[in-house]
Amino acid sequence: MRKHRLLAALAALLLGGPAVAGNTGVVFVHGTGKQTDAATDYWTHEMIDSVRQGLPNQSMYLVINCDFDQYMWTAPAAGCLADQLYPFIVNNNITDLVVETHSNGGNILRWVMSNPTWDSRYPAIISAIRWVNALAPSSLGTPLADATISGNVFETSVGWLLGYKSDAVRQQQTSWMANYNATWLYGTAGRPALPKPFYNVAGSDVETSIFDGDSYCGGYTLNLGLEVTQAWLDSCSDGFLNCTSQKGAGINWFTDTSRTNGAEPLSHNQSRRKCFGLDVILRNDI
Amino acid sequence: MNKRIPLLAALLAAMSAQAGNLDLLPPQAGDLQPSVLAAPSAPSTAALAAPRAAVSFSWAASGAVAEPAAPQAHSRETYFEASADELARGVTLHTTAPRALVRLQPLGEAGPREALAIHPQSMTLTAANGKSFAQGEGMEMLVAADKLAKAGLPFAPGTSAFRVHPNLGSGPLTLKAEGLSGSQRYLVNVVEPDSPYVMNMRTDAPHYLHGATVTVTPELLDTARGGRAALARVEGSIVSPAGRSFPLQFRPGKDGRMQAALPLDADEDAAPGLWEVRAHGSATVKGQRVERSIRLAFSAALPTARLTRAASVESGPEGVRLHFGVEAAAAGRYELRALVYGTVAGKLQLLAVADGAQWLEPGSGDSALDLKRGLLAGAGAPYEIRDLTLLEQTRMAVLQRQRRALVLGDTDLPRTTQLSLAPEPAAPVHVKR
Numbered sequence A: 001m002r003k004h005r006l007l008a009a010l011a012a013l014l015l016g017g018p019a020v021a022g023n024t025g026v027v028f029v030h031g032t033g034k035q036t037d038a039a040t041d042y043w044t045h046e047m048i049d050s051v052r053q054g055l056p057n058q059s060m061y062l063v064i065n066c067d068f069d070q071y072m073w074t075a076p077a078a079g080c081l082a083d084q085l086y087p088f089i090v091n092n093n094i095t096d097l098v099v100e101t102h103s104n105g106g107n108i109l110r111w112v113m114s115n116p117t118w119d120s121r122y123p124a125i126i127s128a129i130r131w132v133n134a135l136a137p138s139s140l141g142t143p144l145a146d147a148t149i150s151g152n153v154f155e156t157s158v159g160w161l162l163g164y165k166s167d168a169v170r171q172q173q174t175s176w177m178a179n180y181n182a183t184w185l186y187g188t189a190g191r192p193a194l195p196k197p198f199y200n201v202a203g204s205d206v207e208t209s210i211f212d213g214d215s216y217c218g219g220y221t222l223n224l225g226l227e228v229t230q231a232w233l234d235s236c237s238d239g240f241l242n243c244t245s246q247k248g249a250g251i252n253w254f255t256d257t258s259r260t261n262g263a264e265p266l267s268h269n270q271s272r273r274k275c276f277g278l279d280v281i282l283r284n285d286i
Numbered sequence B: 001m002n003k004r005i006p007l008l009a010a011l012l013a014a015m016s017a018q019a020g021n022l023d024l025l026p027p028q029a030g031d032l033q034p035s036v037l038a039a040p041s042a043p044s045t046a047a048l049a050a051p052r053a054a055v056s057f058s059w060a061a062s063g064a065v066a067e068p069a070a071p072q073a074h075s076r077e078t079y080f081e082a083s084a085d086e087l088a089r090g091v092t093l094h095t096t097a098p099r100a101l102v103r104l105q106p107l108g109e110a111g112p113r114e115a116l117a118i119h120p121q122s123m124t125l126t127a128a129n130g131k132s133f134a135q136g137e138g139m140e141m142l143v144a145a146d147k148l149a150k151a152g153l154p155f156a157p158g159t160s161a162f163r164v165h166p167n168l169g170s171g172p173l174t175l176k177a178e179g180l181s182g183s184q185r186y187l188v189n190v191v192e193p194d195s196p197y198v199m200n201m202r203t204d205a206p207h208y209l210h211g212a213t214v215t216v217t218p219e220l221l222d223t224a225r226g227g228r229a230a231l232a233r234v235e236g237s238i239v240s241p242a243g244r245s246f247p248l249q250f251r252p253g254k255d256g257r258m259q260a261a262l263p264l265d266a267d268e269d270a271a272p273g274l275w276e277v278r279a280h281g282s283a284t285v286k287g288q289r290v291e292r293s294i295r296l297a298f299s300a301a302l303p304t305a306r307l308t309r310a311a312s313v314e315s316g317p318e319g320v321r322l323h324f325g326v327e328a329a330a331a332g333r334y335e336l337r338a339l340v341y342g343t344v345a346g347k348l349q350l351l352a353v354a355d356g357a358q359w360l361e362p363g364s365g366d367s368a369l370d371l372k373r374g375l376l377a378g379a380g381a382p383y384e385i386r387d388l389t390l391l392e393q394t395r396m397a398v399l400q401r402q403r404r405a406l407v408l409g410d411t412d413l414p415r416t417t418q419l420s421l422a423p424e425p426a427a428p429v430h431v432k433r
Helices: A002-015 A038-043 A045-054 A074-093 A105-115 A120-127 A143-154 A167-171 A174-183 A220-232 A279-284 B005-016 B085-087 B111-114 B143-151 B413-420
Strands: A023-029 A062-063 A094-102 A129-135 A198-200 A251-255 B054-061 B071-077 B077-083 B089-095 B103-106 B122-126 B139-143 B159-163 B171-177 B183-191 B198-202 B206-209 B212-221 B228-230 B233-239 B245-249 B258-263 B275-287 B290-299 B304-318 B319-328 B332-344 B347-360 B365-372 B382-393 B397-408
Touching: A023 A038, A023 A045, A023 A074, A023 A105, A038 A045, A038 A062, A038 B054, A038 B228, A045 A062, A045 A279, A045 B347, A062 A074, A074 A094, A074 A105, A074 A120, A105 A120, A105 A129, A120 A129, A120 A251, A120 B054, A129 A279, A129 B304, A143 A174, A143 A220, A143 B183, A167 B171, A174 B290, A220 B139, B005 B212, B054 B365, B071 B159, B071 B319, B077 B085, B077 B089, B085 B171, B089 B103, B089 B183, B089 B290, B159 B275, B159 B413, B198 B275, B206 B397, B212 B233, B212 B275, B212 B290, B233 B258, B245 B258, B290 B397, B304 B382, B304 B397, B319 B347, B319 B382, B332 B365, B347 B382
Parallel strands: A023 A062, A023 A094, A094 A129, A129 A198, A198 A251, B077 B290, B206 B290
Antiparallel strands: B054 B347, B071 B198, B071 B290, B077 B183, B089 B171, B103 B159, B103 B183, B122 B171, B139 B159, B198 B212, B212 B228, B212 B258, B233 B245, B233 B275, B275 B290, B304 B319, B319 B365, B332 B347, B332 B382, B382 B397
16 A cells, blocks of 8 residues: 555656645445445445555545446436545545445446546546456346346236336346447447456355355355356356356456465355455455 | 738637538448437436536547447247146256256246245156156256345246256156146246257347337357257347337248348337347257247437537647537437547557537537547547447437548647647556555
């Protein structure tokens, strides 16, 4: 951290630019779902408290609570993110923001960075971002979204369009994400780069041995569900997303086993929790 | 002579502020071009609520960018519906590889009895050789709704799943749910990750406008042999974001591939989401029946605005502003985005992404892209504006897309622009470890 700041100050001095004037902050952006207390219910306080130890001022953090059951571009989704993030940046003079996203939260951030003219607050948010660490982002969608939506497609009597199921799940169908990636979103293969770096972290497997304590990190029963859903996915998956989807946008920072304690894989549930040293990796990244 | 000096100075000043009119390049095959404009029959309340403030943003970019491509989908799975009576008699699962994944869910309202009846433990599976397996035998990874719910996925209530044990092999399997009767409907999904038979489907363009014809081409690939297999029958429809359904008639084309075409009626109440092709294909390959269901999303829009083909360049202390004429048939928040290329060491290279949006009323207007000072630094003429795309934000509509839009020479850039192309101060450096 100190080394980074020294480098920044040195670069600014050499290039005649301004010295680092503002504050460093970190924001946690949850995945699909409507959260009202994501610090407790989604990330856990032990994860957040561990990561924010990397901040010069540990109070400069924000946990987003929005309705990410909606399409990424809507007011309750990306609009809500801006409602919470923009005042955090302005009121705290944040000029160096590290964004930690999980799952569909990566798509929300990619929406903001790919569509800077959608909302007059987006340019300021983008300008403040140093980089985004996208933990298990669903950048190319998931066959599981196709499977869950298909039931509604066939069930015409309930009207699948009427919000019966999550719009965010519908958006994360593979051919839908392919369409959005080709038009409205940047950062995937063959598309222009995003205005700020988008580093993805990929989870490669789910381990659920009842005799293995590692299976309990993040909640044994949740991991058990993800082991089941692996059957729909490629051999490399975190139980919800294929590795190809997780690595489908931005730059691959690392795949779980190359950096986690004991080379443990991170299931989709564990990549948002204090499991196998992920919190320390993110802390040191700030 | 003295009288001419102020005149010349004024002329130079005017030239330095704004270059003369430029024309967009002619569109190429494959570009999305509205020929006529149309206002929506129903006004969009979302459009009226859109922000009015003009916003622009540009950033440095580099590297190769691919041409927009027509979307494709791939499927190794099939869906079909069965009634409770049919499940009690036994339904055939046409598998083409061992280890098929089978998922069942009640459609509509179903009671606990109906859900329990499709628990894997309640069902009997009969292999192609006639041997039957009950109470979970012949299956692995049996899952009831409670376990699926723990994955946090919104599978329908009552959903159950199992994987066919490898010992049962492939071919026609019979699935029976004992104790069921009546008209309650169920959805059966058979996924074959290991099957060599993949159904592909593509449309002929990435985006469509109202009135354009979408052509859908499905094909069945035999990945083991490395060729195509003939589809005997394909049925399907196109569903709009508002839920209107249009049946497709698939017929074999000259090359033997199935194809269907449909003129698109995109004039409907604004609804979020994409258009979707839904199709089901059947084939018999080497005596094995292959069933595949597939869905593919694409976008279609009512052409509420288009570029007039006029453009101009203006410079200022902050950088360069590119103006593009826009003709709008409906009020809305319109966005223009483009890739900016410049010549570096004799080669055209991507320099920046530019984006601008503003509210436009019906009639002729202007849309602008701002390029910050420094984005063009290090590059020279010719410059090119590529992938110029006109969008309508509140209707999520792609209205126009031109791959090569504008070429700018040295003389097209105002003099002050050329003088101000100095690099911007560098941002603080952070190194990812």
